[in-house]
Amino acid sequence: MNIIVCIKQVPDSLEVRLKDDYTLERDFVAQVMNPADESALEWALRVRDRTGGAVTALSMGPARAEGMLREALARGADQAVLLTDPRFAGADTLVTARCLASAIRALGGADLIACGRRAADGETGQVGPMTASMLDIPCVTNAMRAEAAERLTAEQLTEDGVTVWTCGYPALVTFCEWSYRLRLPTLAGLKKARQAEVRRLMPEDIGLSAAECGLKASPTRVRHVEAQPAGVRPCRQVSAAECLAALRERYPEAGL
């Protein structure tokens, strides 16, 4: 089973400054692997350990993201690929998904693609499903658990409970942060990671032009960002009777 895991660096802090274009100022805070992507990586490693094959860690980001990819190698990934070029910078979710899908195709595809369900910084949860859509493969989001046997079975967390999905391969699964806890690096893995090559790809390596990458190609524009005053929510004080009426209206099936 050949698995590609898409991983992203996110700031290891709740206080991150924004640049003038409302992208994150990442230089002043340590970057760590996105927690949900850790979960995806651990699942991929378990599948690989059981069924054989290889796990490729794929990321798009600045050169410093190579450190995170080496960490993935130290924890058990077989190879690492970094999409890094100034032309990739500032991509929104659509363009990020386009770049990842193009890279996955350029790498020869995969039986499984594992992603985190959302990034701790942007929290859109869009990149995984959009990548699957662009690759025209099935996608299960918010997976709590998944099993790769003859077919893929994944338990999806929904607002009302759990839905179990099955599908064939290839497929893309996005995992919750807490689904699988990523193993620590081994000493042997750290030795390997020191020597391993992290393959770097540029737009032309994945069949994209500069016009299809980065901020310029991104239809999303953040026009304004406003901080919500801490501890203040737009709440309205209501009486118990008003509250009950609102609950009855919202949840008629509850029989309140």
Added chain:
Amino acid sequence: MFSEKAKKNADACRFCWMCRHLCPVQLVTGKETNTPRAKGLQVSMLERGMTMDAECARTMYECLLCGACTNDCATGFDPLVFIREARTQANVLDLVPAEVRKVIDRVLETGNIYGAKEPRVDLSGVPETGDTLVWLGECARHSVPETAEALFAVLRKAGVPFAVLKNEPGSGSSLGDLLGFVEDVRAQAQRAGEAIRRSGAKRVIVLDSYDAALMRHEYKDWGVELPEIVTATACVDQLIREGRLSLKQTHEVITYHDGSRLARDLDEHEPARAILKAMGYEIHEMWQNRRLAKCCGSAVAGQYMPDIRLRVAENRWNDVKRTDAKHLTAACPQSTEALAATAPEEYRYTDLFVLVKEHL
């Protein structure tokens, strides 16, 4: 290869050098390389292309990981993060000093730093399963068994049934200090978690604060689920407050050494003091107490740098001499191992649980 978190912590050093006043190792060696500041500088240079050599690796091991520097760092950063990772690097590069390597091999072979096969604690008649498990830790099991046996006596007197694992595995605490937090350490923690699970315990009373700190702070992140973890001091304090222990009274003056992991990692200062007060002791504090406590030397450091550990413990006794107390106590077996062996003439050391047993 350091994590970004380690790099940020190393690069954050403002070179104020205030940590030289805090580091218990630097205070007895006088070597600048023994300050967290110097270690941070070396990690910064390693990240900028300097090659780690044997001397740099040795420097990273001349540290007790006691957290005094972290507790009072002027920039609010945590040198322990990069010191642990530097130790991992030393292992990856086969640069670990030979005396440290021997201790690592002993832990990997036997689960403890002493290389002991059988515990010195008398476990006859103690069950291995039950609602309450007492987790002793390697130091109490193999080096200072009187601390464990005293705790047993206190629990029996209070009518607390308990179990103890005859083949208690390593917790990962020593290995984590020696290798950094790598998968081998998590594997040891998982074996410990599995052994606790098999005991059927709903509550674990942990005697060694090094183990308690690791269990409380790292196990969950490593996917090791545990029942309720209680330090032995908090447990005995609770028994006293519930009126389940009747203690003989004294009016003696005593001073209490806060073990570094108990005081800083677990942020626990008062239960031990409450226990002493319940026996009538008048506590005369050392200047560096509670979160500011000066480490007296860990058991693992005692195995690979016994001379430095001896001087660190003696230096803690110097703090005792600055009070008018002639009697010192502490609540962690690792403190007992270090301090009992170095008591100056006219001074006396008694482990806290041994003290409680004497007052039953």
